[in-house]
Amino acid sequence: MKAFLTFFLSLKTAFGFFLFFVAIMLYGSLSLPNNLAFFSGIDDARLFRWLAEAKGYAVTWWIHAMILGFGLFAVNTLFCTADVLLYRLGRRALVAKLSPQIMHAGVLFAMLGHLLTASTGDKLDIDLKKGEMKAVSATASLALEDVQVQEDENGYAVDWEATVRWIEDGKRSEALGLRPVHPLYFGNTGLYSKSVSVDRAGSSALIRVSRDPGAAWALLGGLLLCLGGAGFVYSRASASSSSFQR
Numbered sequence: 712m713k714a715f716l717t718f719f720l721s722l723k724t725a726f727g728f729f730l731f732f733v734a735i736m737l738y739g740s741l742s743l744p745n746n747l748a749f750f751s752g753i754d755d756a757r758l759f760r761w762l763a764e765a766k767g768y769a770v771t772w773w774i775h776a777m778i779l780g781f782g783l784f785a786v787n788t789l790f791c792t793a794d795v796l797l798y799r800l801g802r803r804a805l806v807a808k809l810s811p812q813i814m815h816a817g818v819l820f821a822m823l824g825h826l827l828t829a830s831t832g833d834k835l836d837i838d839l840k841k842g843e844m845k846a847v848s849a850t851a852s853l854a855l856e857d858v859q860v861q862e863d864e865n866g867y868a869v870d871w872e873a874t875v876r877w878i879e880d881g882k883r884s885e886a887l888g889l890r891p892v893h894p895l896y897f898g899n900t901g902l903y904s905k906s907v908s909v910d911r912a913g914s915s916a917l918i919r920v921s922r923d924p925g926a927a928w929a930l931l932g933g934l935l936l937c938l939g940g941a942g943f944v945y946s947r948a949s950a951s952s953s954s955f956q957r
Contacts, residue, residue: 720794724787725784725788735777736777739773739777742770757828757832759829759830781822785822792812792815795811806945807943810943810946811943813939817933817936820929820931823925823928823932824925827928828924828925828926828929832925834921834922837853837918840855840913840915841858847920850880851878852879853875853878854875854876855874858873858874858908858916860907872889873890874887874888879897899923899927901923
């Protein structure tokens with residue numbers, strides 16, 4: 712147990728994990744361009760599901776290694792933070808000692824958010840015709856009421872808007888406009904406009920429905936990182952000011 716604690720409390724362990732990440736990500740960045748067709752669907756499904764269904768461990772082993780490395784790095788960060796909070800934190804220079812731990816907590820929450828997204832998140836593309844409604848989950852549906860396309864003088868589409876309603880547990884939202892790079896959010900579910908079609912056969916829209924349960928945790932992690940960083944800068948500035956006055 713002592714050897715286990717010594718290993719995960721060591722700063723050298725953290726640097727070792729960091730170098731491991733660099734090596735794995737370098738390999739991944741070189742591997743991806745040579746396997747673009749294989750990785751083309753990785754953004755259309757949750758990561759863990761894609762890995763389970765992808766038949767090519769020889770190509771995806773580095774992703775598994777990266778996930779394992781992130782897990783070990785999280786354990787190392789958790790042990791180091793707990794050690795400081797339990798045994799090394801005192802009233803003297805409290806902000807200077809506490810700020811890095813807040814940043815560590817932010818990193819852990821961000822990693823938790825990505826873990827939840829990769830394991831329980833979901834993505835679904837729905838092709839809706841005007842006036843049509845389709846179920847997106849056991850309790851929610853999406854209805855398309857209208858499609859509007861803005862064209863330039865040459866007849867090319869430069870902007871579009873799909874008017875949709877979100878129905879969940881029998882409650883209908885107001886009619887809302889869904890446009891490119893302007894998604895709509897209902898709880899942890901996001902709606903993204905991918906394309907629309909307006910022709911003689913009628914109007915339709917292709918909409919991406921994305922459920923991201925880790926978004927709130929990742930946001931909390933980012934806020935804690937900013938808070939810890941601000942505290943760290945403040946403590947450094949205060950220390951420099953005190954030294955200058957002396």
